[in-house]
Amino acid sequence: MNISNPILQALNQRRSIRKFTDEPVSREDLTAILEAGRWAPSGLNNQPWRFLAVHDSDPRAEALAGCTKYGHIIRAARELICIFLEKDKIYNAMKDHQAVGGCIQNMMLAAHSLGIGTVWIGEIVNHGEEVLEVLGLDNDKYELQAVIAAGHPDQQGSSTRKELSELMLEEY
Template identity: 65%
Template sequence: MITFENPVLEAIFSRRSIRKYTNEPVSREDITTILEAGQWAPSGLNNQPWRFMVITRDDPRHAALAECTKYAHVVRASAACICVMLEKEAMYSEMKDHQGAGACIQNMLLAAHALGIGTVWLGQIVNDQATSLWALNLSPETYELQAVIALGHPDQKGSSTRKDLSELMLEEF
């Protein structure tokens, strides 16, 4: 693994998706810090159309949310889930707002990693917007679910590989 003296680069290169968690709860303070990191993501016209909902393990919606994804076991194991929505009336450009939501989610993943909290970005759950939003008691006319971030204290080491950068380049520079 590449290591850096710079903590931002170190976080980017060392963050991994974590799908197994201990039973230890995540503190309200840590969750607030993670949410604030998302809040500071860039957005077109600084419109900040994202909205967050934190669903902890003891909330009945946690179990309902698990039923909305083939990754139910990950949701059930998590201490909490951060649901990231776009508020439709706050959006001004579908593409730019979706890009902003991605930046928001990445900020939260990196903040959690910096705090020693494991996360995984669950994207498959957005395939059935109506059911997922219903589980959260939210209206699909008002919100568009972007992702659910499952989080908890890690009970596994993450691993990943990446394609060689040359495979991703359209031309040499």
């Protein structure tokens, strides 16, 4: 992989971060991260995602921590970005769920480029109705997709990947 290319470098170096310092995420950085999500591709350009940023000082942050077995990560984060699908904007469920995945990836890569660590909390969707309730959102209008926990990293991330040859169905 050509790691001199900044986008390929970010893809190669971004890691999930689960421990954060006490340093707050600036409003400017949070806005840049949310803007990156806004610019993700979507079928028919329907942009079905909706965001809710919850700061660590917001009492709803502790309520969110109670909605997942990863509450310790939620409590450690300085910012939580909750991502939803707006149900009446869905035109094709599969495409729209895929688009949200791209939106989340955009935000995590943007955060990485700004020196902000993130982790994608997916398990919390098992408690989506409870999350909507603690956030005061309408279950008939929104579907929880994920929560991104974010903050300045207090750990080095690590990961391994299978060789490309293990993932290919045919030789290319």
